Amino acid sequence: MVDAVEQWWDGVELxxxxxxxxxxxxxxxxxxxxxxxxxxxxxxxxxDNASTRFNPVPKVPPAAEQEQPRKVEAGEPS
Structure with a gap:
């Protein structure tokens, strides 16, 4: 089998x-x-697949579900 492939390749190369x-x-x-x-x-x-498998991207919750920082009113202690 290998000899046949070798002969075919020699013919193609020639x-x-x-x-x-x-x-x-x-x-x-x-x-x-x-x-x-x-x-x-x-x-x-x-x-790409290997890098995502070994270093996954952390899941970030959507912006609507995150706690909004409370606005400090004038005169309130912070």
């Missing part, structure tokens, strides 16, 4: 090496650019 440079560049950009962007997005999601 075919790619024999192409003219503009075709090599276009083919690699059509393949590597989407793969790189997908891998970067996957890494970003994994890091």
């Amino acid at each position: 075919w790619l090496a024999q192409l003219a440079f503009p075709f090599q560049f276009a083919l690699l950009m059509c393949v590597l650019l989407p793969l790189s962007l997908g891998l970067a997005r996957l890494i970003d999601r994994v890091v």
